[in-house]
Amino acid sequence: MVAQWIWLHVSDTGNNPRWTLFFFAQQHGNEPAGKDALLYMLQYLSKNPGLLPPNIELWIMPMINPDGAVQNKQRNAADADLNRAHLLLEQPETWVLHQIYKKIKPHVAVDCHEFSRDSEGYSRKGWLEWPEIMMDCANNPLLHPGIYQSGKRW
Numbered sequence: 001m002v003a004q005w006i007w008l009h010v011s012d013t014g015n016n017p018r019w020t021l022f023f024f025a026q027q028h029g030n031e032p033a034g035k036d037a038l039l040y041m042l043q044y045l046s047k048n049p050g051l052l053p054p055n056i057e058l059w060i061m062p063m064i065n066p067d068g069a070v071q072n073k074q075r076n077a078a079d080a081d082l083n084r085a086h087l088l089l090e091q092p093e094t095w096v097l098h099q100i101y102k103k104i105k106p107h108v109a110v111d112c113h114e115f116s117r118d119s120e121g122y123s124r125k126g127w128l129e130w131p132e133i134m135m136d137c138a139n140n141p142l143l144h145p146g147i148y149q150s151g152k153r154w
C-alpha cells in the first residue's frame with residue numbers, strides 16, 4: 001500500500017499567529033484514539049469557531065501511519081516503529097512529518113499515543129491509576145523549561 005497523509009491547517013490569524021500548535025497522531029497504527037480525539041476536536045471547533053483564540057493556529061496530522069492503521073498493527077508497511085525512526089528519517093512517514101515540522105516551526109508539538117489501561121508494564125511499576133491523558137515531554141533537550149513544567153502539572 002502507498003501511504004497517504006492528510007494534514008490540516010486551522011487558523012483565523014491571517015499570516016500572523018502568535019502561537020503555532022502542531023498535533024499529530026497514530027504513529028502507531030494500532031492506536032486510533034489520538035486520531036479520533038483530533039478529529040473530534042476539529043468537529044467541535046467547526047461547530048464552535050469562537051473557541052479557537054484569535055492568535056493561535058493549529059496544524060493537525062491525524063494519522064501518521066495509514067499502512068499500520070489499515071492492518072491494525074503498531075509498525076508501518078516496512079515493519080518500522082515510527083516512534084523510533086526520527087533520527088535517520090529513513091521512513092517516508094517520519095520524513096514527511098519532519099518536513100511539515102520544518103515548514104510550520106510550531107511553538108508546541110503534541111504527539112498523541114494510546115495506552116492500554118490494563119498494561120502489564122504499568123502494573124509491574126505499581127501504578128494503580130492511569131491518567132486519561134498522559135503528557136510526556138521530557139525527551140526533548142531543547143524544550144523550554146516552562147513547557148516541561150506545564151506538562152508535569154497536567
Ligand SMILES: [Zn+2]
Nearest residue numbers: 028031113114
Ligand atoms: Zn504509540
